[in-house]
Amino acid sequence: MDLKSIHRVYFIGIGGIGMSALARYFRFINLPVAGYDKTKTPLTSELVETGISIHYEDNVQLIPASFQNKKSTLIVYTPAVSASHSEYQYFQNNGFVIKKRSEVLGLITKDSFCFAVAGTHGKTTTSCILAHLLKETGTPLTAFLGGISEDFYSNFLLEGTEYSVVEADEFDRSFLRLTPNVACITSMDADHLDIYGDAQALTNSFIDFTKRIKPGGTLFVRQGLPLEGITYGIEDDSDYCIHSITIEQGAYVFDLVAPNIALKGVRFAKPGRHNLLNGLVAFAMAIEAGSPPEHLARALGTFKGVQRRFSYKIHTPAFVFIDDYAHHPTEIDAVFDAIEEMHPNKKVLAVFQPHLFTRTRDFGNEFAKSLSKFDSVLLLEIYPARETPISGIDSDWLLRKMTNSSKKVVKKEAILAEIKAQNPDLLVTMGAGDIGLEIEKIKNELTYANELE
The missing domain is CATH 3.90.190.20 (Mur ligase, C-terminal domain)
Incomplete structure (x- = not known):
């Protein structure tokens, strides 16, 4: 599918955090956007304020007439929506182009230098840190995030199209639609067993994801995971490693060591060693965009956080x-x-x-x-x-x-x-x-x- 042939976009489940980021993107490029969600929330209210039409009843009659032209309307749905949803069935039975959120994300980012953050935990915080670092170092990027960044008060950022930052979601194997240049895997704990059946099937899916990285691309993996890649960790022998941690006024202060990099007195204000690891791999990924290490270290110190993440x-x-x-x-x-x-x-x-x-x-x-x-x-x-x-x-x-x-x-x-x-x-x-x-x-x-x- 060529996105250039799409003139309007309709979302089934528009209020989801990932779906709403896509909706913001299409609205930002001046396409008409509308959608359905089962619940009115502060997030859907924000979308309405941007000119997006949203209704909260699964009712085909409520779909705006202008979005019922199958030749020019793209239908985007979340896998959380049931196949019995009447609006979904209407679009399916009438020959509309229907895509999962992950498919559309893959289409939007395939021609950019794509950073993809995968893992059963830490995706949102890591991708928000990465977007913040790249923004602070002047990198022209588009970011689709799974949470509201406290640095730019949105789950969507558009500062250019040369680079992209996305969360690579393992639910429903969505991340297998992406083709990143640089990826990381933060964790592979058993989860979504309703989808995968067992932990090994989940692990196999992450292995399949690593094969989606473009030729010549880079994979970062947390130390201890059973995958080959550039490692990152705390007080160990990782390729990117944090040492000499102290806590000053509620913030971590540490040394950061990596190939050809040795930084002292780096600050990071989000509590939790898990967040410190998220910050470290975001730093490592941003290096791949050519950002100066010293500038990235300063930007780490100014990261405010993500709503609902500690x-x-x-x-x-x-x-x-x-x-x-x-x-x-x-x-x-x-x-x-x-x-x-x-x-x-x-x-x-x-x-x-x-x-x-x-x-x-x-x-x-x-x-x-x-x-x-x-x-x-x-x-x-x-x-x-x-x-x-x-x-x-x-x-x-x-x-x-x-x-x-x-x-x-x-x-x-x-x-x-x-x-x-x-x-x-x-x-x-x-x-x-x-x-x-x-x-x-x-x-x-x-x-x-x-x-x-």
């Missing part, structure tokens, strides 16, 4: 509130370790919303072990996303596996009362579902309560 919502001597997207046991462990390192000896309350019945079932014991590290846990009901309930799998089932002395399943409307009753030193909210829509309400209420004391 984001400080309240940070005072008396009380700390952190929000994170963590929805896998490995990610919860990383959040816990970062809290322990940056905020030792605090009484911590974790509020967690499990995401997907299958993920909760497949990793129930691992979730219980990770959550049991916290002093106290409030569990919300499982966020189903694209799934239907599984008999016997719910938050009460998970709670019974946990060993915390303080643990409880709560409704969303009861969160605030429970937080106030427990009066923790540090509150952390975690999950990939709609818990994110509660964060500002919690922050505002707790800020107000603290001001009254």
Whole structure:
């Protein structure tokens, strides 16, 4: 398909973080854009403000008439949308060009120098750091991100078309549509077993992804992964390596060593060794664009972060509130370790919303072990996303596996009362579902309560 023949674009599931970045791109190049999503959110409201028409009912009658010309309209859908979706079926039955989000992303970026960030954890933070570094060093790039960068308040950046930055998503094997020049793999922990069946099939898919790298391209892999590539790590023998870490005013200060590079006193302000690794591989990838190491090191120090990735919502001597997207046991462990390192000896309350019945079932014991590290846990009901309930799998089932002395399943409307009753030193909210829509309400209420004391 030639994108030049497309005159308008319709999205099924336009409110998703990856879909909305694509929608912003087509709007940016002045194509008419419209779409459907099941829920109105702050993100869909932002899209509407740019002139995009969105409706929230699966109803063919609500598709704007101008988007019903199959010769000039591209239909983009997310794999999270069911094949029984009536609008999807309408477009399919009437001969429209229908593409998955990943296919369109591959078409847009294939003629650019493409940086692709893959891994079961860390994709969004790494790609946002990389986009920030390239932007700060004047690289002409387009970035499609899986989160809202706190540096440019968007999941989309267009500073040119010579280079591109994309997340290489393993879900539904989407990353096999990409042909990057430079790629990294941050992790390959078992996940999406509803798609892959077992961990080996997931690993095989990552191996297939490495074969998508263009001839002469470069692959970076975290030290310890069973893949051949340029390695990166902390206090080891990696090709790109961080040494002599100290913490100063809540930020990491370290030395960075790589082939023909030796930098001292580099700063990075995002807590967590996992984020430090994300920053390191973003630095390594940016070197491949010809960016000067010293400039990149300075830019690392100015990276602000990504919304819902260890984001400080309240940070005072008396009380700390952190929000994170963590929805896998490995990610919860990383959040816990970062809290322990940056905020030792605090009484911590974790509020967690499990995401997907299958993920909760497949990793129930691992979730219980990770959550049991916290002093106290409030569990919300499982966020189903694209799934239907599984008999016997719910938050009460998970709670019974946990060993915390303080643990409880709560409704969303009861969160605030429970937080106030427990009066923790540090509150952390975690999950990939709609818990994110509660964060500002919690922050505002707790800020107000603290001001009254």
